[in-house]
Structure formats: structure tokens, C-alpha cells
Amino acid sequence: MSVDTTAGVPQLWTREGFNGPVSVVTRRSYAPDFLAVEGGHVPRRSVLESLVPRDQADAAALPTVVATSKIGVRLLTSARSAPMPFTVRNVEADELHFIQSGQVRFDTDVGSLVADEGDFVCIPRSVAYRYAPTKGAMRSVILECPSALSLTPPGPLGMINFGRDVQPAKIDAEIAPGGPTKLLLKTADGEVTTYLVPHDPLALGLQLSSSVPVWKLNLQKIQSLTYEPHGGPPSMFLSSRDGEALLFNLSSRSGGRAPAHVNADFDEVILYVRGPGAYGACTEPGTLTLVPKGVIHHGPIESVPEGYQAWLLETRATLRFTPEAIEASELMETGSYGRHPSIVA
Numbered sequence: 023m024s025v026d027t028t029a030g031v032p033q034l035w036t037r038e039g040f041n042g043p044v045s046v047v048t049r050r051s052y053a054p055d056f057l058a059v060e061g062g063h064v065p066r067r068s069v070l071e072s073l074v075p076r077d078q079a080d081a082a083a084l085p086t087v088v089a090t091s092k093i094g095v096r097l098l099t100s101a102r103s104a105p106m107p108f109t110v111r112n113v114e115a116d117e118l119h120f121i122q123s124g125q126v127r128f129d130t131d132v133g134s135l136v137a138d139e140g141d142f143v144c145i146p147r148s149v150a151y152r153y154a155p156t157k158g159a160m161r162s163v164i165l166e167c168p169s170a171l172s173l174t175p176p177g178p179l180g181m182i183n184f185g186r187d188v189q190p191a192k193i194d195a196e197i198a199p200g201g202p203t204k205l206l207l208k209t210a211d212g213e214v215t216t217y218l219v220p221h222d223p224l225a226l227g228l229q230l231s232s233s234v235p236v237w238k239l240n241l242q243k244i245q246s247l248t249y250e251p252h253g254g255p256p257s258m259f260l261s262s263r264d265g266e267a268l269l270f271n272l273s274s275r276s277g278g279r280a281p282a283h284v285n286a287d288f289d290e291v292i293l294y295v296r297g298p299g300a301y302g303a304c305t306e307p308g309t310l311t312l313v314p315k316g317v318i319h320h321g322p323i324e325s326v327p328e329g330y331q332a333w334l335l336e337t338r339a340t341l342r343f344t345p346e347a348i349e350a351s352e353l354m355e356t357g358s359y360g361r362h363p364s365i366v367a
């Protein structure tokens with residue numbers, strides 16, 4: 023690894039993400055380096071394009087699971103080319119859909135919305151929904167989390183313009199009750215129970231409450247915080263009630279390169295959404311990286327003048343890629359998040 027270690031690369035150990043005790047040392051070698059590894063607790067990277075979800079060719083399929091955990095946090099991906107021919111209600115997890123590409127119409131128990139590239143769409147537990155690509159292909163990454171997800175920026179104002187940019191679903195009176203509809207109830211382990219109901223459950227009448235639990239927000243509308251001149255940790259904009267999932271905007275921002283990091287409590291998942299600039303070795307749109315908790319990582323510099331978009335998920339879950347995700351991914355070095363040099367091309 024071509025990193026100057028004469029002055030020592032600071033190594034930061036943190037508890038509770040960036041909110042607990044910390045320790046900083048310098049090491050006399052480049053800490054993220056490893057020569058070889060065997061076992062499952064390893065950093066991996068994948069370009070979403072290489073992971074073909076079953077729902078791409080089979081309209082009857084559900085999204086394909088990318089990573090699972092013992093506490094019910096899961097990552098999935100979808101690439102529908104046709105509308106869902108059923109309605110689904112996740113009865114054990116909130117879902118956050120990130121639209122990597124395409125345009126997607128969501129119809130739900132509380133209203134409808136159209137999501138574009140870069141939008142997060144939040145669908146809480148037990149809200150039924152279905153979605154459809156509106157302009158050909160689409161690709162999304164889905165986070166499932168057992169406890170409630172909500173927008174939790176660090177201050178009341180400034181990071182997110184709630185009135186302008188957080189857009190709630192609205193009732194579409196055009197959806198007719200129609201005839202018999204399949205309603206799938208899905209649990210956290212992926213078990214599916216299929217009901218046949220006499221009418222479309224998403225045909226709604228009036229909105230009677232002021233709050234709407236389904237909303238969308240574009241990544242580019244979330245302001246990045248930085249501590250001049252050094253950068254400092256990224257700032258969370260969304261979290262789960264029980265703290266098992268935290269989301270950060272990791273798009274380019276000013277500041278220096280972060281220290282090497284040991285994250286004691288959280289796995290780190292980054293989605294490099296798109297450039298024009300590179301995030302280290304992440305140059306292909308839709309590059310997904312995973313660094314498990316306790317694995318030392320440095321990570322690329324975030325100060326990239328030409329800019330890029332990315333987000334970071336920190337989760338207390340210990341994620342494991344599914345066999346098909348392992349097949350579509352590769353071992354990653356944790357300096358600049360490229361392919362590990364032990365992999366023979």
C-alpha cells in the first residue's frame with residue numbers, strides 16, 4: 023500500500039459509532055493491510071450490475087436478499103422490468119428503498135408517490151405497497167430494519183428542508199377497487215403468507231390524518247456537514263428507534279482524509295451512487311462495500327473537487343452476504359476500497 027507512514031497513520035477506535043469512548047494511536051505500519059484471510063467476517067465489494075435480482079426477469083419474484091443478520095436487519099436489491107403483480111406488507115420490518123437508477127411508482131396503504139434516481143423511499147412496517155418501473159429498467163437497494171426508521175438530523179433546521187424536500191405519499195383516487203388481489207405478508211426471515219382479498223387494498227378514499235408515514239427524500243437534498251479544516255465524522259440524517267441502523271450522507275465534502283478506523287459496534291455499508299468523481303477505488307455507479315465491525319479500515323478521501331454521491335449505513339447487525347451476493351462480489355482491501363491484491367486477476 024503506497025501510504026506514507028513515517029509520521030504514523032492515526033488509528034481511531036470508537037464505541038457507539040462516533041458517540042461513545044474513543045482511542046487514538048499511531049501505528050508504525052499501515053494498519054488496514056492484510057495479506058490473506060479465511061472466514062466470513064471479511065470486507066467485500068460488489069457492483070450492483072453484477073448482482074442480477076430474480077425480480078428482473080420474473081415479475082412474480084420478490085427482491086433478492088444481499089445480506090442477512092441475526093437481528094433482522096437485511097439488505098436486498100430489486101431490478102424490476104414489470105410492475106409487481108401483487109401487493110406486499112412487511113409485518114416485521116421498516117423498509118427504506120434507495121432508487122439507484124430509473125423511476126419507480128410506489129402505491130401504498132397511505133398513498134402513492136413517484137421516486138426518481140437518488141430518492142430514499144421509507145415504507146414503515148405493516149404498510150402494504152407495490153411498485154412498478156415507469157421508464158423501463160430500475161435498480162434499488164432496500165434496507166429492512168425491525169425498529170422504526172425516522173429522519174433524525176442533528177439540528178432542527180438546515181440539514182434537511184422538511185417542508186420542501188420530504189415529500190409524503192398522496193392518495194391517488196384513480197386506483198379502483200377492482201377485483202381479487204394477492205396480498206403477501208412478509209416476515210423478517212423472508213417467510214411469505216399469501217392472502218387473496220376481494221379488492222385492491224390500495225384503492226383509497228380520503229386522507230384523514232395530517233401525518234403520512236410514507237415519504238421520499240433525495241440524497242442530494244441532504245446537506246453534508248464538515249468540520250473545517252479537517253473534516254471530522256459524517257453526520258447522521260436517519261436512524262432506527264433502537265439504534266441498530268444509522269444512515270449518513272457520505273457524498274464528497276471538504277476536509278482531510280479520515281484516520282484508520284476500528285468501528286467497535288457497527289458494520290459499515292457504503293453505496294457509491296455515482297460520480298463524476300471517484301470515491302477512492304469506487305468508480306462504477308452502484309458500488310456496494312461492506313466493512314464488518316472490528317475490521318480496520320482507512321477508506322478513501324472524501325474531498326473530491328469534481329464531486330460524487332454516496333451514503334453510509336452503520337448497523338449494529340453483523341451482516342453476512344448471501345451465497346449469491348458472495349458470488350457476485352469480491353474481497354476488498356480497506357485502504358481505498360478496491361479489489362484486494364490477493365485476488366489474481
Ligand SMILES: [Fe+2]
Nearest residue numbers: 283285290319
Ligand atoms: Fe469507519
